[in-house]
Amino acid sequence: MRVALFVTCLVDFFRPTVGLAAVHLLEKAGCTVEVPRAQTCCGQPAYNSGDRAGAKGIAVQMIDAFEGYDYVVAPSGSCAGMLGRHYPELFTDNPAVLPRAEELAARSWELVSFLVDVCGMQTVAARWQREVTYHDACSGLRELGVKDQPRRLLASVDGLRLREMSGAEVCCGFGGTFCVKYPDISDKMVSDKEADIAATGAEAVLAGDLGCLLNIAGKLHRHNRRIEVRHVAEVLAGMTEEAPPIGAPQ
Amino acid sequence: MLPTSRTFEANARAGLANPILQRALALMQSGFPERRRLAVGRLPEFEALREIGKSIKNHTLEHLDFYLELFEGKVLASGGQVHWARTPDEARAAVLQICRSVDAKIVTKGKPMIAEEVGLNECLEENGITPVETDLGEYIIQLRHEPPSHLIAPAIHLMKEQVAATFRADHRALDPERSLAEARQLCDEARAVLRPRFLAADVGITGANFLVAETGSSIIVTNEGNGDLTQTLPRVHIVITSLEKLVPTLEDAATLLRLLARSATGQEFSSYTTVSTGPRRPGDRDGPEQYHVVLLDNGRSTLLGGEFQEMLRCIRCSACMNHCPVYAAVGGHAYGWVYSGPMGAVLTPSLIGIADARHLPNASTFCGQCENVCPVKIPLPKMMRHWREREFSQKLNPPMYRAGLSLWVWVAKRPALYHALVGLASRALGRLGRGRGRFRTLPLASGWTVVRDLPAPEGRSFHSLWVQRRKGETRK
Amino acid sequence: MSGEAREEILARIRRSLTRGRLSAARETELRELVAAHRRNLIPARAAALDDPDRVSLFVAMAEEVQTTVARVNSPAAVPEAVARYLAAENLPANLVLAPDPSLDDLPWGARPLLRIRRGRAEERDAVSLTPCFGAIAETGTLMLISGAGTPTALNFLPDTHIVLVYADQVVATYEDGWDRLRAAGAMPRTINLITGPSRTGDIEQRIELGAHGPRRLHIVLVDDRQKAGDGEDK
Numbered sequence: 025m026r027v028a029l030f031v032t033c034l035v036d037f038f039r040p041t042v043g044l045a046a047v048h049l050l051e052k053a054g055c056t057v058e059v060p061r062a063q064t065c066c067g068q069p070a071y072n073s074g075d076r077a078g079a080k081g082i083a084v085q086m087i088d089a090f091e092g093y094d095y096v097v098a099p100s101g102s103c104a105g106m107l108g109r110h111y112p113e114l115f116t117d118n119p120a121v122l123p124r125a126e127e128l129a130a131r132s133w134e135l136v137s138f139l140v141d142v143c144g145m146q147t148v149a150a151r152w153q154r155e156v157t158y159h160d161a162c163s164g165l166r167e168l169g170v171k172d173q174p175r176r177l178l179a180s181v182d183g184l185r186l187r188e189m190s191g192a193e194v195c196c197g198f199g200g201t202f203c204v205k206y207p208d209i210s211d212k213m214v215s216d217k218e219a220d221i222a223a224t225g226a227e228a229v230l231a232g233d234l235g236c237l238l239n240i241a242g243k244l245h246r247h248n249r250r251i252e253v254r255h256v257a258e259v260l261a262g263m264t265e266e267a268p269p270i271g272a273p274q
Numbered sequence: 275m276l277p278t279s280r281t282f283e284a285n286a287r288a289g290l291a292n293p294i295l296q297r298a299l300a301l302m303q304s305g306f307p308e309r310r311r312l313a314v315g316r317l318p319e320f321e322a323l324r325e326i327g328k329s330i331k332n333h334t335l336e337h338l339d340f341y342l343e344l345f346e347g348k349v350l351a352s353g354g355q356v357h358w359a360r361t362p363d364e365a366r367a368a369v370l371q372i373c374r375s376v377d378a379k380i381v382t383k384g385k386p387m388i389a390e391e392v393g394l395n396e397c398l399e400e401n402g403i404t405p406v407e408t409d410l411g412e413y414i415i416q417l418r419h420e421p422p423s424h425l426i427a428p429a430i431h432l433m434k435e436q437v438a439a440t441f442r443a444d445h446r447a448l449d450p451e452r453s454l455a456e457a458r459q460l461c462d463e464a465r466a467v468l469r470p471r472f473l474a475a476d477v478g479i480t481g482a483n484f485l486v487a488e489t490g491s492s493i494i495v496t497n498e499g500n501g502d503l504t505q506t507l508p509r510v511h512i513v514i515t516s517l518e519k520l521v522p523t524l525e526d527a528a529t530l531l532r533l534l535a536r537s538a539t540g541q542e543f544s545s546y547t548t549v550s551t552g553p554r555r556p557g558d559r560d561g562p563e564q565y566h567v568v569l570l571d572n573g574r575s576t577l578l579g580g581e582f583q584e585m586l587r588c589i590r591c592s593a594c595m596n597h598c599p600v601y602a603a604v605g606g607h608a609y610g611w612v613y614s615g616p617m618g619a620v621l622t623p624s625l626i627g628i629a630d631a632r633h634l635p636n637a638s639t640f641c642g643q644c645e646n647v648c649p650v651k652i653p654l655p656k657m658m659r660h661w662r663e664r665e666f667s668q669k670l671n672p673p674m675y676r677a678g679l680s681l682w683v684w685v686a687k688r689p690a691l692y693h694a695l696v697g698l699a700s701r702a703l704g705r706l707g708r709g710r711g712r713f714r715t716l717p718l719a720s721g722w723t724v725v726r727d728l729p730a731p732e733g734r735s736f737h738s739l740w741v742q743r744r745k746g747e748t749r750k
Numbered sequence: 751m752s753g754e755a756r757e758e759i760l761a762r763i764r765r766s767l768t769r770g771r772l773s774a775a776r777e778t779e780l781r782e783l784v785a786a787h788r789r790n791l792i793p794a795r796a797a798a799l800d801d802p803d804r805v806s807l808f809v810a811m812a813e814e815v816q817t818t819v820a821r822v823n824s825p826a827a828v829p830e831a832v833a834r835y836l837a838a839e840n841l842p843a844n845l846v847l848a849p850d851p852s853l854d855d856l857p858w859g860a861r862p863l864l865r866i867r868r869g870r871a872e873e874r875d876a877v878s879l880t881p882c883f884g885a886i887a888e889t890g891t892l893m894l895i896s897g898a899g900t901p902t903a904l905n906f907l908p909d910t911h912i913v914l915v916y917a918d919q920v921v922a923t924y925e926d927g928w929d930r931l932r933a934a935g936a937m938p939r940t941i942n943l944i945t946g947p948s949r950t951g952d953i954e955q956r957i958e959l960g961a962h963g964p965r966r967l968h969i970v971l972v973d974d975r976q977k978a979g980d981g982e983d984k
Binding site: 200209 | 283286287290599600603604636637638639640641642643645646656659661662663664665666667671675679680682683685686687689692693696699700708709710711712714719721722723724725726727728729730731732733734735736737739740
């Protein structure tokens with residue numbers, strides 16, 4: 025299987041370890057991984073800001089960049105959802121691009137659901153001695169149905185115990201540009217999330233979307249909480265030694 | 275009511291800083307969603323019913339002219355009257371004219387949202403007619419001169435201490451020694467005060483949850499029984515409602531009723547579902563002598579056929595706001611007009627204009643929970659995005675924001691430049707933040723750092739690492 | 751004004767839907783569709799049950815929403831059941847009875863302590879007793895209709911509402927109720943679907959009964975309409 029990794033702009037900029045973890049997991053699952061250089065960002069900031077023309081311009085470039093691969097996989101439900109659910113919506117009035125957008129959408133997957141649902145991965149060979157809790161990022165959960173897959177693989181991580189938080193499916197308040205446009209509201213939401221995480225007593229919080237993780241880590245650090253924040257791929261790939269937790273010193 | 279949606283940000287901050295509101299909202303957040311979850315769990319057909327509810331409404335909207343005419347014919351045949359109103363002005367005038375024709379002094383009201391939309395109370399008061407809200411929550415906020423903060427629980431922003439204070443300030447006959455510490459005592463007090471008003475009213479005004487074309491009936495759904503006393507006791511019953519409440523048959527109404535209460539309060543069925551058809555019949559010993567339906571358009575007809583048509587499926591259950599983390603943070607008043615939460619974020623701009631309401635569709639993380647629980651599957655986030663598109667094309671966003679976005683799009687469409695810039699910035703910021711691993715403040719990122727730290731990048735962009743790795747592999 | 755508004759609203763709707771008035775053929779089709787009273791999906795919960803189970807479901811669902819139910823064998827046992835309920839609830843033995851002929855034959859004379867008035871509800875009435883048109887098992891819902899013998903305010907003004915239900919009146923679903931209604935003739939002015947006593951959650955979401963309507967809703971359920979004699983309570 026020839027798989028193109030869609031790195032996503034946040035992983036590219038903030039947390040390349042997540043991308044390397046994704047490559048590792050995909051290769052373990054038997055995929056040949058390539059990283060097309062012509063990719064940038066999925067265009068969601070423009071799309072969700074009402075700049076439809078800008079979003080289309082970026083989308084067309086992405087459709088070209090990912091042409092010809094069996095699958096396109098992103099370590100983010102939000103970005104995979106943009107490709108998988110929203111690209112076709114962008115081109116409903118453009119019959120020249122629509123079939124290509126739909127075709128890309130059908131090949132696009134969020135990383136962990138791809139590993140489980142397409143590659144049939146049941147377990148991972150990783151070890152992490154932690155009590156963790158898991159935040160269900162909104163787009164992955166509600167647009168793509170990512171819920172059980174990460175939990176199934178985490179259950180096979182040696183030493184790891186999952187403690188579910190209440191409100192695991194409630195938004196953390198990131199929401200792309202929302203968190204800087206309405207910082208007070210975002211603050212209330214991420215504070216609620218912080219309280220739910222803390223109430224579990226877990227040593228670490230995991231999720232499948234870096235946007236949420238940056239937001240949550242930022243809030244936990246602002247309050248000097250000693251709770252590790254990591255992308256689920258780092259843990260599944262056994263790469264927790266490769267980088268400090270998100271927001272922690274190197 | 276003058277909209278304050280323009281100052282949404284300030285409204286929201288006020289809500290966030292109001293400890294009583296925050297306590298009330300926390301109660302709501304733990305109450306409604308859990309009860310809905312249990313009710314939905316008990317009805318295996320619920321998901322299938324959502325799809326059917328959606329198609330019933332879609333079918334009706336596609337043939338709205340036909341069903342309106344059918345409905346009107348049946349109302350007339352049953353002895354009632356229909357008043358078509360293009361605008362809030364026309365709706366108010368119709369109600370006023372009916373009230374004047376019977377020389378009405380007191381008008382009881384059973385929480386019609388359309389009356390809020392057209393500002394009916396102010397109009398009646400200006401004309402010497404006393405409107406009395408009879409839904410407990412609506413009555414409380416009428417005494418406080420506040421707009422409703424929620425579709426079905428208009429006083430959800432208050433705690434019982436405030437209700438008690440409100441009653442003490444207004445109910446002159448109330449013995450100061452009498453305790454109003456408990457919800458029970460407050461209910462009894464309101465019941466005692468409102469009972470004589472029900473009996474004294476000349477006109478009763480209700481809304482309609484559904485209008486049934488087949489029979490010319492209006493349907494109201496309540497738990498208190500206030501709507502029934504409102505429409506049964508006075509000589510005149512006015513239904514003030516809007517075009518999109520129509521459904522073809524009683525069978526269709528039954529399907530939507532199965533969705534409504536479960537989505538709203540998590541009840542299997544509300545206490546009172548009442549189907550009204552025309553005025554009292556020969557031989558009837560009670561019931562109104564006149565039955566009027568005031569049908570408001572107020573721009574709804576122009577939403578048909580466009581990107582907001584699906585909003586007209588809304589059955590006003592409030593599930594979207596009950597499950598919205600933004601609503602739960604700021605409360606309904608922040609939205610600044612009659613409708614709040616996700617449904618308000620879509621509907622309000624179409625009624626008061628996107629220039630005044632532009633914050634509403636922006637104040638959403640697109641978490642998707644509203645669409646997920648909507649009983650008629652309205653794609654609320656998608657329609658909020660459509661409003662953002664209108665906002666963007668009309669250049670209503672702040673200029674700095676637009677400039678930043680344009681620059682970013684320009685760069686994102688140039689992969690080589692993009693990768694070079696990301697590589698540089700990642701390296702620079704990574705080096706700067708390595709010591710602490712995060713930033714407490716950062717130029718140009720204050721929107722982020724005002725409430726949380728910004729985690730530092732690792733220091734190398736993924737693409738630069740990948741290029742390096744590839745080179746290493748070819749060397750081997 | 752209204753006529754002009756009517757025409758403009760209809761014209762706007764057609765313009766938005768990018769079409770003119772529907773063709774006569776299409777309108778006929780839609781009229782037929784409406785007249786067919788096609789049922790949508792019916793939940794299996796009640797539809798699949800036989801008679802006794804349907805009545806049991808009705809009772810269970812009604813009790814879940816604080817309706818109280820007393821079951822008796824025969825019509826003759828109704829006055830006693832009513833008297834017993836009022837005594838148990840410490841309520842006065844004053845009763846306003848719907849002026850409906852269906853209540854005439856019950857042996858009210860056997861309970862001389864019940865002071866009974868027939869008519870519509872007045873402000874001072876504390877307890878009412880009405881017949882019902884049907885009962886819906888699906889959600890424990892009573893179906894009452896207005897008419898000369900059944901004024902609507904009886905269902906709302908008194909603090910306590912007692913409803914007489916015969917087991918053969920219990921249907922599975924709302925749609926079954928609509929069918930019965932259509933079989934009975936024209937639409938009444940009012941159909942009240944009543945599911946439990948009046949309630950509100952408007953203050954801190956605490957459910958309180960008796961907001962504006964009855965605080966108590968009591969059903970006397972007669973299992974056998976035909977049975978003679980004053981059969982014992984079940």
